[in-house]
Amino acid sequence: xxxxxxxxxxxxxxxxxxxxxxxxxxxxxxxxxxxxxxxxxxxxxxxxxxxxxxxxxxxxxxxxxxxxxxxxxxxxxxxxxxxxxxxxxxxxxxxxxxxxxxxxxxxxxxxxxxxxxxxxxxxxxxxxxxxxxxxxxxxxxxxxxxxxxxxxxxxxxxxxxxxxxxxxxxxxxxxxxxxxxxxxxxxxxxxxxxxxxxxxxxxxxxxxxxxxxxxxxxxxxxxxxxxxxxxxxxxxxxxxxxxxxxxxxxxxxxxxxxxxxxxxxxxxxxxxxxxxxxxxxxxxxxxxxxxxxxxxxxxxxxxxxxxxxxxxxxxxxxxxxxxxxxxxxxxxxxxxxxxxxxxxxxxxxxxxxxxxxxxxxxxxxxxxxxxxxxxxxxxxxxxxxxxxxxxxxxxxxxxxxxxxxxxxxxxxxxxxxx
Ligand SMILES: Cc1ncc(COP(=O)(O)O)c(C=O)c1O
Numbered sequence: 001x002x003x004x005x006x007x008x009x010x011x012x013x014x015x016x017x018x019x020x021x022x023x024x025x026x027x028x029x030x031x032x033x034x035x036x037x038x039x040x041x042x043x044x045x046x047x048x049x050x051x052x053x054x055x056x057x058x059x060x061x062x063x064x065x066x067x068x069x070x071x072x073x074x075x076x077x078x079x080x081x082x083x084x085x086x087x088x089x090x091x092x093x094x095x096x097x098x099x100x101x102x103x104x105x106x107x108x109x110x111x112x113x114x115x116x117x118x119x120x121x122x123x124x125x126x127x128x129x130x131x132x133x134x135x136x137x138x139x140x141x142x143x144x145x146x147x148x149x150x151x152x153x154x155x156x157x158x159x160x161x162x163x164x165x166x167x168x169x170x171x172x173x174x175x176x177x178x179x180x181x182x183x184x185x186x187x188x189x190x191x192x193x194x195x196x197x198x199x200x201x202x203x204x205x206x207x208x209x210x211x212x213x214x215x216x217x218x219x220x221x222x223x224x225x226x227x228x229x230x231x232x233x234x235x236x237x238x239x240x241x242x243x244x245x246x247x248x249x250x251x252x253x254x255x256x257x258x259x260x261x262x263x264x265x266x267x268x269x270x271x272x273x274x275x276x277x278x279x280x281x282x283x284x285x286x287x288x289x290x291x292x293x294x295x296x297x298x299x300x301x302x303x304x305x306x307x308x309x310x311x312x313x314x315x316x317x318x319x320x321x322x323x324x325x326x327x328x329x330x331x332x333x334x335x336x337x338x339x340x341x342x343x344x345x346x347x348x349x350x351x352x353x354x355x356x357x358x359x360x361x362x363x364x365x366x367x368x369x370x371x372x373x374x375x376x377x378x379x380x381x382x383x384x385x386x387x388x389x390x391x392x393x394x395x396x397x398x399x400x401x402x403x404x405x406x407x408x409x410x411x412x413x414x415x416x417x418x
Contacts, residue, residue, distance in 0.1 A: 013364050024412040025347060025360060034058040036380045038357070041415040045357040046385055048375040053222045053330055054302040055379035056292050057252035065291035066284050073283035082109075082269070086280025094290050095257070101297060102220075102228050102243050104259035108269050111281050113217060113246030113256030118144040119272035120213065120244060120258050121184070125150060128179030130170040132163065134186065134196065138215060141184055150179065157189075160200045167208040181209065187216030187230030188223065191361060191372065193324075193331030195219075195230055202239040211241040221250025221296050222330050227303050230329075247285075251292045255281045305379040306330060309386060313377050316390040320397055332375040333361075334393070336400065341407050343371040346396055348410035354392040 011018065017026065030047065031039040034057040038047045056062050080086040091109055099107035110116025121144030125131060131145055131152040145152050151173055153166040163183070170181045185196035201212060216229040224232030229245065231237035242260045247253035258268060269275075281289075295302065310330045317324060323335045336346070343360050350356040350373075361372035375389075399405060 020344075020409055020412070023415075025344065028357075029417065030357070036378070036382065036385055040351065040357055041413065042417070043355060045351065045355045046388065048332075048356065048358040048377070048381075048389070050378060051218075051249040051376055052252040052378050052380065053250040053306055053376070054252070054296065055305070056250070056295060056302070058380070059295065061295065062252070062288065062291055066288040069284040069287035075282045075284065077283050078280050080280065081276060081278060082280045083276050088280075088283070088286070090283065090286050090290070091280065094286055094293070097290065097293055098257050099259050101226075101293065102231075102245075102259050103237055104243060104261070106262040106265035107257045107259040108265050108272075108275075109281055109286075110246075110256040110258060110272075110275060111278055112254065113244070113248060114140040114143075115274035115278070116256050116258060116272070117141060117215060117244055118147065119274040120242065120268060121145060121182070122147040122273065123268050123271040124211075124213070124242070124264075125182055126179070128174070128177035129182060130173050130179060131182050131184060132166045132170055132210070133184040134158065136186075136189055136191075137184060138186060138190065138217070141186075141215060150177075158194070158197050160197055160204075163201065164204060164208075167204060167210065170210075171208055180211065182213055183210050184213045184215070187214050187219035188329040188331060190218045190331060191365060191374065192333050193218075193327030193329045195223075195234070195328050198231060198234045198236045198240070202236045205239065212239065213242040213244065214240045215244050217244075217246045217256075218249055218329060218331060220245035222303065222306060227296055227300075247289055247292070250296065251289060253285060253289050253292060255285050255289065302379045306377065309377040309379070309381045309383070312383055312386045313375065313389065316386060317393060320390065320394050322393065322397070330377050332377060334373040334375065335366075336371045336373065337369060338371050338400075339369070339407075341409050342400070342405055344410040345405035346371070346373065346400070349396065349399070349405070350392060352413065354395075356389060356392055 028040060037044050078086040078088050095107040095109055117140040125148055127149035129150050131148055133154055134157055135154050136157040153169055155162040155166050174181055187196055219230035221227045223230045231240045244258050246256035314324055314332055325333050325335055340362055343362055347360045359374045361374050366372045
């Protein structure tokens with residue numbers, strides 16, 4: 001069979017919705033300045049869909065730092081991968097500052113969080129080692145594991161009893177192979193906002209010999225007293241052996257970093273294929289990240305404002321009777337029972353009749369029969385935004401209860417931006 005013909009029949013779990021969803025539910029174009037309000041299809045909407053938790057994406061000091069570095073260096077500099085010709089003292093400075101902030105000996109920059117995580121996992125283990133991971137781990141963790149030649153065991157999300165069973169199985173294997181065990185969890189689970197049970201996982205170290213890798217993409221900058229992440233919030237930062245975060249959320253940038261003991265960072269720098277064989281982060285990203293980190297460290301008002309909005313929004317939604325699952329982070333998932341038709345009807349109603357833009361998550365990301373409206377509060381939002389949104393969600397709830405949404409996919413409004 002012709003490969004291209006075959007691909008027509010095999011669009012993939014999201015690709016199969018392309019025709020009904022493209023440009024509206026999927027691949028929507030948000031335009032105008034990044035803010036609490038942006039333009040979608042020519043109309044201003046209140047946006048709850050941007051991971052700029054601390055509101056840094058559009059902060060004047062951040063934009064100035066990005067622009068100054070772009071003016072001085074352009075996007076080309078440095079030319080090459082870190083190992084060959086892409087090293088600068090500013091990359092090293094950023095690494096030192098990040099390591100200090102998350103209280104680890106050393107850090108290494110990653111030119112995208114995703115690729116970085118894939119290579120961290122691949123570099124830490126060999127075929128004698130066993131990986132034990134949470135069933136809701138992010139795609140980048142799953143992809144990293146696909147490169148692992150040894151055994152891997154999954155435990156149901158945050159189920160510590162099962163994790164212990166998997167650790168027993170893993171230990172039997174590593175006793176034989178003389179390998180080690182790597183446990184992988186997230187700090188904040190990005191879809192549902194609940195926290196990885198880091199304390200309970202760390203407590204298992206007393207009984208089992210393993211190292212802990214934590215993906216704290218959504219916790220870095222938002223959790224903990226100083227913003228150093230979920231480990232800080234739960235008092236176990238020292239027991240996280242390898243700490244990972246991305247710049248794509250609270251830092252509103254591109255790239256990420258991994259932090260650990262010096263000899264582990266040395267090992268990663270010399271072994272992570274996605275970094276060795278790829279170009280180094282360009283200077284605007286590095287100077288931009290230095291500025292973002294400075295703001296994150298020295299201006300607690302951003303995090304305080306974020307949490308003021310988070311608390312108001314989450315309390316209001318719960319008071320309306322919505323289920324927010326087990327979120328303990330800014331990620332605000334509104335769980336609704338229903339099918340794809342209902343999901344599109346609600347999203348359409350929110351966008352077209354209330355000018356509220358939030359993301360919609362459906363199976364296979366969440367179980368069948370569940371719709372997740374995912375709201376991301378930020379320091380850019382106001383309490384008025386919260387009040388307005390709660391009113392809309394109150395209406396929506398009544399409409400769901402009274403069966404007012406037709407059981408068909410909502411049509412995408414005609415719109416052209418030409
Ligand atoms: C939990 C988690 N890990 C890793 C990543 C990947 O980070 P990046 O966007 O820097 O590639 C993301 C972000 O999308 C994430 O949510």
